[in-house]
Amino acid sequence: MIEVDGVSKVYRAVEREPGLSGALRSLWNRKTRDVAAVTDLHFSVAAGEAVGLLGPNGAGKTTTLKMLTGLLHPTTGRLRVAGHRPQDREVAFLGSIALVMGQKQQLIADLPATDTFLLHRALYDLNRTTWRATVDELVEALGIGEEVSRPVRTLSLGQRMRCELAVALLHRPTVLFLDEPTVGLDVEVTVALRAFLARYRARTGATLVLTSHDMGDVGALVERILLVDRGRLRFDGPIDGFRARFGSGRRLVVRGADLALNDLGFVLEGAQRWVATVPVAEANGLLARVLQRHPAADLTVHDPPLDEVLAAAFGEGRRT
Amino acid sequence: MLVVGALARLSVSTALAYRADVAFDLGSGVLKALGRVAPLFAIFGAAEVVGGWTFDGAMAVMGLFLVVMGIQGAFVEPNLGAAVEGIRSGTLDLWLMLPVDAQLLVSARRVAPGALVDLPVGVAMVAMSAVAMGSGVGDVLAATWLLACGTAALYGVWWLAICTSFVFVRVDNLRFLIWSIADGGRWPSDVFHPAARVLLTWVVPILVATSWPAAALAGDWTLGTLGAGGVVAVLFLGGSRWVWLRSLASYTSAGG
Numbered sequence: 066m067i068e069v070d071g072v073s074k075v076y077r078a079v080e081r082e083p084g085l086s087g088a089l090r091s092l093w094n095r096k097t098r099d100v101a102a103v104t105d106l107h108f109s110v111a112a113g114e115a116v117g118l119l120g121p122n123g124a125g126k127t128t129t130l131k132m133l134t135g136l137l138h139p140t141t142g143r144l145r146v147a148g149h150r151p152q153d154r155e156v157a158f159l160g161s162i163a164l165v166m167g168q169k170q171q172l173i174a175d176l177p178a179t180d181t182f183l184l185h186r187a188l189y190d191l192n193r194t195t196w197r198a199t200v201d202e203l204v205e206a207l208g209i210g211e212e213v214s215r216p217v218r219t220l221s222l223g224q225r226m227r228c229e230l231a232v233a234l235l236h237r238p239t240v241l242f243l244d245e246p247t248v249g250l251d252v253e254v255t256v257a258l259r260a261f262l263a264r265y266r267a268r269t270g271a272t273l274v275l276t277s278h279d280m281g282d283v284g285a286l287v288e289r290i291l292l293v294d295r296g297r298l299r300f301d302g303p304i305d306g307f308r309a310r311f312g313s314g315r316r317l318v319v320r321g322a323d324l325a326l327n328d329l330g331f332v333l334e335g336a337q338r339w340v341a342t343v344p345v346a347e348a349n350g351l352l353a354r355v356l357q358r359h360p361a362a363d364l365t366v367h368d369p370p371l372d373e374v375l376a377a378a379f380g381e382g383r384r385t
Numbered sequence: 386m387l388v389v390g391a392l393a394r395l396s397v398s399t400a401l402a403y404r405a406d407v408a409f410d411l412g413s414g415v416l417k418a419l420g421r422v423a424p425l426f427a428i429f430g431a432a433e434v435v436g437g438w439t440f441d442g443a444m445a446v447m448g449l450f451l452v453v454m455g456i457q458g459a460f461v462e463p464n465l466g467a468a469v470e471g472i473r474s475g476t477l478d479l480w481l482m483l484p485v486d487a488q489l490l491v492s493a494r495r496v497a498p499g500a501l502v503d504l505p506v507g508v509a510m511v512a513m514s515a516v517a518m519g520s521g522v523g524d525v526l527a528a529t530w531l532l533a534c535g536t537a538a539l540y541g542v543w544w545l546a547i548c549t550s551f552v553f554v555r556v557d558n559l560r561f562l563i564w565s566i567a568d569g570g571r572w573p574s575d576v577f578h579p580a581a582r583v584l585l586t587w588v589v590p591i592l593v594a595t596s597w598p599a600a601a602l603a604g605d606w607t608l609g610t611l612g613a614g615g616v617v618a619v620l621f622l623g624g625s626r627w628v629w630l631r632s633l634a635s636y637t638s639a640g641g
Contacts, residue, residue, distance in 0.1 A: 076637060136478050136638050152634075159484035171479040175399050187391030188483050188490075 066240060066272045067110035067133065072142030073296075074103040074128050102128040104296040106142070112239075115266060115273040117283040120293035121379045126276045127244060129293065133274065134164050134242055147240055160189055163238035167248035170217075170225065171232060178213040178228040182235060189236040196235065203231040206261055223254035230258065234265065241266075243275045247282055259285040280371035292378055300378065304371070309345040311378035312369035317341045317348065319355055320363040329354060388485055389493060396496035410499020418506040421454075421571060422447060436575035441517040443573055445599035448510025449528075450571040451503040453536055453594045457567075458500025461543050464492055465560065469550040475638055488544070488629055511602070520602045527606045528598035534614035535594020539567070541621025542589055544629060551632040563589055570595040590617050 080096045081087050103125040110116050118126045131137040132144060135151030135158065144151055149158035172181045186196045204210055207227040212220055217228065226246070233241075243262070247255040263286060266273055275286055283290070283304075290307045292300035300307060319326060319339040329351060331339040343351055348366060355362060425447050429440040438446070468491045471477040480494075481487050515525060546559050553559075566584065570591030574582055585592045593614055600606060 131478070131638055134482060136481055137636065138634055154481070156484040159482060162482070164479070164482050166478065169474075169476050169479055171476075173395065173399060176395070180395055180398060184391050184395050185483075187388050188485050 066112040066114070066147060067108075067274070068143070068145040069106050069108050069129075069133075070143040072103060072106045072129075072132065072139045072144055073101060074125075074132060074137060075140045076100045076102055101296050103132070103139075103293075106293075106298055108291055108298060108301055110272060110274065112272055113266075113270045114289065115275070115287040116289045116291055117287040118274060118276045118291050118293060119283065119375060124293045125296040126293050128296075130164075130242055130244055130274065130276055134162060135159070160236060161238060162240045162242065163233040163236070164242045164244065165230060165233045165246050167226070167245040167250075170229060172217045172225065172228055174218040175216055177215055178209070178217055178232065181217075181228075181232050182213070185232055185235050191236060199235055199237065200231070203234055206264070207231055208257075223250050226250060226254065226258065230261070237269065238271060239269075240272045240274070243273065243277070243286075245277055245279075246275070247277070247279055255279075255281065262286055280375060284371050294379070305345070305368075307378075308368055308371070308374050312345070312374040313377065314342045314344045314369065315348040316367040316369065317343065317351060317355070318365045318367065319359070320365075321359060321361070324359055324362060326355065326358075388489070392490070392493040393496070396494065397498070399495060407498060410497065411502060414499040414502030418451060418503050421451060421503075422506070422510070436573055438573040438575060441514045442599055442603055444510050445514035445518070445602050446573050446595050447571055448507045448512075448514060449532060449595040449598050450591075451507030451510065452532065453507075453539065453570065453591070454567075455501055455503030455507060456536055457539060457543070458503065459497050460493070461540060462500070463495035463497045465543055465547055467491070467495055468547045472547075472550045477636075478638055481633070481636075487633070488626070491547075492540075492544075514599070515602050518603050520604070524602050524604050524606070527601040527611060530611055531598040531601055531606075531614045532594055534618035535590055535592075535597065537618040538590040538593055538621035541618075541623075541625040544625035545621075548625065548628045548632045551636060567591045573599070586617070590621065593617050 076099070077097050078100045080098055082090065106129065118129060120126045128137060132139050133146055133151060135146075135154045138152040147158060147161045149155050149161075151158065172178055173184075182196075182200055185191070186193070191199075204213060207230060209224065209227045209231060212224045212228060213231075217225060220228065230246075241262075246262070247258055250258065259282060262273070265271065266286075273286065275282060277283055287304070289303055290300060291298060292307070300310060302310070317331075317340070319331065320337055322337050324337070324339055326339045326341075327333070329341065330343065331341040334340045341351065352364065352366070355364065425440075425443060428435060429443065433439065435443065468477070471480065471491070477487075477491075480490050483490060511528075515528075520528075542563060546563060549559060566589040569577065569581065569585050574585070574592045574596035577585065582592065597606075597610060597614060601610070
């Protein structure tokens with residue numbers, strides 16, 4: 066569904082010395098330098114797959130997302146999305162994708178969301194019956210029955226974001242690009258939106274590309290991570306592989322009286338609570354040894370939180 | 386047409402969302418139209434012919450000027466501001482994602498009903514002048530063609546101004562400059578120095594939409610004039626379209 070082959074994007078940035086003299090000099094002697102936002106990216110995403118495009122600020126993930134949606138033209142390399150070259154902005158391509166940006170609004174602020182729904186029916190040339198059915202379905206699923214008839218400017222951020230999602234999905238896109246979809250939302254709305262998106266994907270089989278700094282979004286919505294750092298792809302694999310590669314390891318907790326686990330690398334944390342953090346590959350072996358010794362032990366295994374893993378990955382990137 | 390209709394309905398709905406604003410815009414629109422016409426009576430109260438133009442000819446110029454300003458003010462200026470803001474803030478991204486020509490979408494996004502007041506006033510003035518000058522059907526058709534060419538060319542100028550905001554952060558000064566130059570269109574072309582006439586024909590082609598059709602109504606037109614009008618329109622429309630597409634190709638988007 067998505068093919069990215071040796072894609073790079075270079076911006077020309079203006080450089081100016083500080084202060085008034087620098088400002089005056091830049092009037093007639095402007096210095097520029099090329100800044101590589103993305104360098105030689107290679108990856109592909111299968112139809113129906115959900116990937117998280119992650120990276121620290123300025124890593125190049127939004128630039129990548131904007132190239133995938135045709136907003137930016139790559140400097141070099143080849144891109145294909147749903148069988149199209151995104152920068153050609155063909156009607157068939159634009160009709161098969163949707164971009165939801167948590168920080169930008171496509172609803173018309175002074176009018177109810179239903180007016181934007183009507184506009185989109187015309188823009189996407191949707192059949193009235195299909196459009197009506199989709200609107201009803203989305204309004205029901207997102208719980209925005211009352212909100213859609215109120216001017217958008219009077220809605221809360223959470224209500225607005227639900228309406229934004231409804232507009233973005235009206236034409237039933239097969240590829241969905243989400244750029245920080247839950248930024249600024251409260252916990253309740255965030256959880257509801259994640260659940261809706263997961264259901265939507267399960268029902269429609271849409272391909273999903275997500276950029277987010279919220280690892281809750283990533284954990285709930287995607288199975289595979291593309292880690293971009295300083296414009297280069299540093300990791301491409303499943304979430305478990307990401308945890309194994311950058312995480313501190315699995316955390317094994319064993320509870321019970323009269324246990325003796327210090328020789329297996331466990332540390333006693335509180336009364337009757339033994340804890341060990343081991344590499345993912347070694348976790349099962351260690352579990353077996355614990356159960357062999359104490360078959361009735363109360364055992365739990367925790368994966369490292371994605372936030373922690375991502376922070377470790379960023380830290381490793383900065384050190385290299 | 387479905388898209389244009391939907392955009393038009395939405396633009397009008399947006400404009401009518403604030404009733405007080407609509408009332409104020411209409412009221413100030415009437416006063417502005419009267420203010421634009423008043424100097425004409427003052428000048429022709431003192432002389433019967435100015436720069437070779439009679440009162441009727443000059444009134445036709447003024448009427449055409451109001452028609453053009455009505456169209457520009459109602460349909461172009463509100464979208465110009467929105468487009469520049471969209472490019473600066475990055476909301477243009479979302480418009481570019483829609484499967485419709487982005488130029489059409491951006492051009493027809495908003496409408497300012499208050500500016501439309503100029504339109505009926507202008508049309509009435511042009512009609513009165515045409516009757517007074519004894520214009521024939523051919524003259525009216527020629528004038529209509531030239532008005533269309535001039536309006537299209539001016540749209541091209543505004544579109545070029547929008548495209549500059551891909552490069553420059555502040556284009557407000559350019560907008561004010563274009564409005565100021567276009568204001569010269571309210572007067573017959575012969576009152577201007579030849580250099581100013583070149584400016585008002587080939588840089589901000591307001592004369593093509595005002596003095597040229599007014600002259601046509603007086604029977605002063607040739608096929609060459611009609612062709613020149615077409616050339617100006619094609620140059621500005623085509624040029625602005627080319628620049629727009631080039632600008633989109635080098636668009637860097639905002640934020641993120």
